[in-house]
Amino acid sequence: MQAKVKRYYVVVRGRVQDAGYRKRIESTAELFNIRGFPWNNGDGSVKIICEGLEDSLNRFLEDINIKERLPSGILVESLEKKEISIEFPLPPKFVRLKTEGITDISRKLDIGTDRLKGIEANTGAMAVVLGSINSKLDKLDKLDTLPERIAEAIK
Template sequence: MNRYSIIVHGRVQGVGYRFSTYRTATFLNLTGWVQNLDDGTVKIEVQGSNESIKKFIQRLKHNNKFAKVEYINVKEINKTDNKKSFKIIGY
């Protein structure tokens, strides 16, 4: 099990991107959260199996037909045991 911090760049705010991300994470049984940042990006912290996280990152590029993802930054971070679900922050 691993945990990643992900920043998604592009047209990802005001298009339902957080909700699409939530649905994808929930479908893949991942834990963590997603939130809009002031600079127009979306930040995600996600934890789960390597296979599920790989699928999740691939789907981030196309999980919302109204978004236009330009690029995604992915950084591995320390895992946490206190997360039981995936949530939208600031919703």
């Protein structure tokens, strides 16, 4: 029996943009020998055209259907697939379509700026904690001379 090649149009919704999800899709597609491409859609979803052997394609879709939030923030709320006809050629490798323009780059820079501000605030709080630790270490340094001071007091 010949393995059947299928092609799907997939819509993924959830926390799937600005979290590295398309990169995750690409690396997973490579593992399962899937061809096609993902792209960010304006409504916040990620859309995918993918093609491969039916079993590999199903395992690929199962693997990218991330139901537990990853440290990067990726979380899939829904994954809808629709089989489509194989009428146009796909690239030999799974590749990302760059659909973002200047406005999206600006939006991503704004997100990065906000994250850097959060890091700056956290490091400010760390300075306060480190100051407290330093004062406690100074007190511990004084304990280094305690045996000598006790011996002196006993004399």
